[in-house]
Amino acid sequence: MIKYLIPYLKKGKIGQYIVFEREIGENKAKYKSIDIIQNQTIKDALNKNGIENLYLHQAKAYRLLKNGENILITTPTASGKTLCYNLPILEDILENRAKALYLFPMKALGYDQKEKLLEIAKFIPDFKLNVQILDGDTSKVKRRRILSSEPDIIITNIDIVHYYLLPKMDEWYNFISNLKYIVIDELHVYRGVFGAHFKNIFDRLKRFIPDVQVIASSATVGNPLEFTNDLLNINFNHITESGAPTAKKYFLLINPEDIPPANIATYLIKTLIESGIKTLCFTKSRMQTESIYKSLINNKNIKKDSVSSYRAGFLPEERREIEKNFRDGNLKAVISTSAFELGIDIGGIDATILVGYPGSLMSLWQRAGRSGRHGNDSLIILIPTNDALDQYFVKYPEKLFNSSFEDAIIDKENELINKQHIFCAAYEKPISVQENYYFSNKKLISSMVENSELFYVEDKNSLITLKKFPHKEVDLRNSGHTYTITFNNKIIGTNSAKKAYTENYKGAIYLHRGETFIVDDIDHDKREIKVYPAKPNYYTRALIEKETDILETYSTKNYEKYTCKFVRLKVKEQLKGYEKIEENTGVKLGKVELEENPIYFETKGIVIEFNYNSETNLMGSIHALEHGLIAMIPLKILCDRNDIGGISYPEHPQTNKTSIFVYDGYPGGIGIANRIFNNIDTLLNLTLDNIKNCNCENGCPACIYSPKCGSGNYPLDKNGAIELLNFLLNKEVPYKKNRQKNIIKDDVIIFDIETKYSADDVGGWKNAHKMGIAILVAYSYKNNKYFIYDEKNISDFKSLLDKSKVIIGFNIINFDLKVLTPYIKFDFKETYILDILTEIKNITGRRFSLDNIASSTLNTKKSANGLQSIKWFKEGKIDKIIEYCKKDVDITKSIFEYGIKHKKIYCNLKDLKVEIPVNWDKYGWRD
Structure with a gap:
């Protein structure tokens, strides 16, 4: 068919x-005779199941397990991996009543596995296999009943091992003391944050059963043995060749x-x-x-x-x-x-x-x-x-x-996670200073002793914690609390706190089973998200603002044109609002502003630092490079771009250089940043290749646009990113030949716009493009004069823009340029934009009004405000608007010149005059 x-x-x-x-062609089966199975009863049971031979990899697994080896199976999907371990384990249970613990990441996988085991076991005469499932749905009473029934195999998950098995080892003693096998299926799932937790839990489990035999199976990854060793710290025989057809x-x-x-x-x-x-x-x-x-x-x-x-x-x-x-x-x-x-x-x-x-x-x-x-x-x-x-x-x-498969990674050095599990280990059994667990964590344990978080017992040979059940403080998936999503007091879904922050904010669209809902209210105390049904023609996308502080530098690599550092960071992410995007066309219908409490966390990242002079829009160039780089990282590292955050600064206050940050999007880090650091040159070359070979003119989602950009993909400069990457990688810059001809960019202008309508008149600041131009005043350094435009002749302003290498203003990125968009279509890729407000916010993390900066720096004040200007427009007092707008341009010009001369400006915060360091020479305005 x-x-x-x-x-x-x-x-x-x-x-x-x-x-x-x-x-993709078919492959013939490669068989081994079923006669390698030692127990005739098991052979007969397989025959009754229609299994007359074993695939090559199944036979190899059987032999290795019978010899007491640990095995890792990475044969393709649907190759019969489960029989690799079910067969020898069933044989050992039949002959020796051995015990096995099966770990699966999903409940449904566990139920599947139980059915497969029982399907074989039912053909074994006089044998009743006791397979039990323990998961989050199993009541405490039933759990105790299961354990007392002396099961042969318990199928469970890592959550149960952490929250129930390890802290209640006395209840599990009979089972654990006879445990011979641990099966870990879908091993590749345990990467990132979840993997770091899994590693710690497995290390704690090995304290009780150090000689257990481990069988792991995984999808194909680029570094299976390295990843498995990082995760489990055990030597494995690796089975890769499949005999399945x-x-x-x-x-x-x-x-x-x-x-x-x-x-x-x-x-x-x-x-x-x-x-x-x-x-x-x-x-x-x-x-x-x-x-x-x-x-x-x-x-x-x-x-x-x-x-x-x-x-x-x-x-x-x-x-x-x-x-x-x-x-x-x-x-x-x-x-x-x-x-x-x-x-x-x-x-x-x-x-x-x-x-x-x-x-x-x-x-x-x-x-x-x-x-x-x-x-x-x-x-x-x-x-x-x-x-x-x-x-x-x-x-x-x-x-x-x-292509080779991506590397799977965990971060073994995540101290936040490791510390949580050391508390749990010390609760489960005193940590002996002679045991391997102590030596593996000696540095962190010593620090915890110094901080009175762990305590020596009297003989000084072991350590304990005084915490009461520290296990409950551990969030294995780093997702925070679970929120319920309700309609008419009925639960229709759930979401993690982490995802709810960016997906289920007030006004967000929520889809469930073909129905559309809008988030109406969020009760953080009850962890409840209330929704109501609706039929909008749009979906929503969160807008997030980010800031970074470097706390520590681990490693540095110096390249010819840039330096890359592996660092510890403090990240601030704040939900500032959301965009409404038309469902069918993808057209942005507008923005809604929100003021949510920010999220702070420490993580690991890289920072690319450099000094760079170019005619391109620097902010647009580095922003586009950041997006392009993040998009390419999953080519080499097994992760999702949603696991990675990024932010770019024309000049970061700590590095004093142009800086691009890329970081793990989880507290403590998950190992991605370190791999990026070690492969940065390769990743930058991939980024250049992808952006350069994209057929779009000025950028698109296939090269530099990001679906999760917190600033709505503004500003972005594709050609600027290509030129910057060529510079960093020490390559030629071929596209410079294609610049606009006959236009010499030799001017620097400062401008300001006064509008006809207020934000309230047009439905909010998100609709700045509808506010209309009453007056635009621009000052030209080349001509040493002011130019005045109204709505009728605003198109003449384009000729001034075309000749400008630097455009300066106060809040022009988020306001004036948006007001201008219905009137003038202008490509800023060859022009620097110096938005003084954006510069101040990048340096201080705060927004200050023009009046605040002017009074603190120049001891002068604005002559009016925007609402007064709109009132004058309605009254026809255009001369007053021109005078006021010209005054604002003059103030902005004076602040700019003060900053150029003194390398600083000032703001007022709680009646204190605070110095803000600036470096505006980097915009090349003097050249």
Whole structure:
């Protein structure tokens, strides 16, 4: 069926958008005889299950485990990894009543595993396998009953090990004392923050069972042994070669150009359902999942009960029902976030659609492997978004098949996390100064002793904590408390505190099971988010302001044109509002301002420092480089761009240089920044390659626009970023030849605008472009004169702009230039913009009025204010507006000249005159 569907798709509506296709050939099975199994009863049980031979990797795993080795299995998805360990473990239970602990990152995986174990065990005569599941839904009474039943295998998760097993080791004693095996499935999940916690919990568990045999299985990553050793600190035999057969897979890359990828996905799902092809569609966000689902159920040709969305935030009973219906064939298509990426048994799937590159080759092929599991041909369709990484693979599709997989990482040196777990370890059992755990954490433990956080027992040979149950203070996923999302007092979903801050603010759009809601109220005490149903034509995107302080420098690398430092940072992130974006076109409909309390955290990052003189817009150039760099990082490191933060400064107050910061977006760090630091030159070259080869003129989401930019992707200068990267990498700057001809940029101007309407008149500051120009006054240094424009002749101002190498003003980025946009279209890529207010905020972290700066620096004041000017406009007193506007330009000019001369200006804070250091010569205004 799949083979004949592809020509149909190529001739249909989307045929013109298919930019790459490939047939991935089948592989024949490689078998080993089942006779290697020592126990005849087990062999008979497998035969009754229809298993007559073992795949090559299954046989190898069996032999190694029987020899007492630890094994790591990284064969592809659907290669039969579970039998690698189930087989020898069942044999050992049958012969020796051995015990095994299975750890899975998702409940559904655990239930799948239990069914598979019991399916084999039921064919073993006179043998009753006792497999029990312990998870968050298991009551305390049932947990005690399970443990007292002497289970052979307990299937659980790392949360239970942390919160229940380790602190209550006396209840687990009978099971743990006989424990021979620990199985850790989906090992690649335990990276980043979660991985740092997992490592610590496993280290604590090994204190009680140091000789346990470990079986780990993982999706393919670039550094499997290094990552596993970082995580578990155990030597493994690595099994990579698979003996499992694979059927043909057909791969299509569909680049929709100006059509939203979600629309293409909707069309494809509808087509596949009509063709009888069971389909799983992956998206990159909850909102996109719900948007596609909503489009499908609104189609009269699609039965509502034949499709479903699936994502985190659904209630457990909802997820179980969807899984069952998909497995049983009642659902023909499911649209999911990454939640279905792991190996839950959902039956045979014929096609996998990926809306957007999932951020890593590991995830791409893990998701692709969900289809074609029963030996049938399958179809994989990747629909790139406008994201830079997606479009990188549109330009270089072969890299999807021949690039090495990304490295998985954790940060073993996250002291915030390590310290929490040392408290837990000392609570569970005194830490002996002779044990390995002590020596592995000696430096931090010594610090905790000095700070009276750990205490020696009388003989000075061991340490304890006086904390009462420190486990409850540990947040394994660093997500904060869970918030419930309610409508009419009924819970319809959940979200973590961390995500709720940027996703569920007041006014935010929330989608659930095809319905649209708007956040109405947030009760932080009750951790409740109230929503109401609505039918808006837009979605929302948070606007975040960030600031950084360098607390410590770990390492420095000096390159010819720049210095890169690996540093400890203090980061401030503050939600300042959100944008409303039209659902179908992506057009920005406006901004809504919010004043939320900021989030502060310490983390690890890198800072790229340099001195740079150019004719380009410096802020736009470094901002664009920052976006482009962050977009390329997942090519080398297994992470999501949402794990990474960034901010750029024309001059950072601590470095006194132009500085670009990129940092781990989690307290304490998660190991990404250190990898960036060690690969910075490679990543900068990838960034240059991607931006330079993008077909857009002035920048787009495929190169420098970021979907999570806190300032709404303003300002950005694509050509400036190319020139800057060429400079940093010591390459030629070819694009300079293409500058505007016959226009000599040799002027420096200062300007200010007075408007016809107030913010209240046009619906808020977000609509500054609607406020209209009453008067614009500009001062030209070249001509040494003031120019005055009204709305009728404002187009003449463009000739002055065209000849200006530097444009100066106070709050011009967030106000004056936005007021100007309906009148003049101007490309600022070859012009510096010095916004004095933005400079002050970058240095001090605060905003000060022009009046405050003028009175403190010049001992002078403004002659009026904006509202008075609007009143004069309504009264026809244009001369007064010109006089007032000219005075503001003159004040701004005097502040600028004072700063140039004295390298400082002043502000007033709580009746104190505070000095603000500035360096405005860097804008090249004298040249």
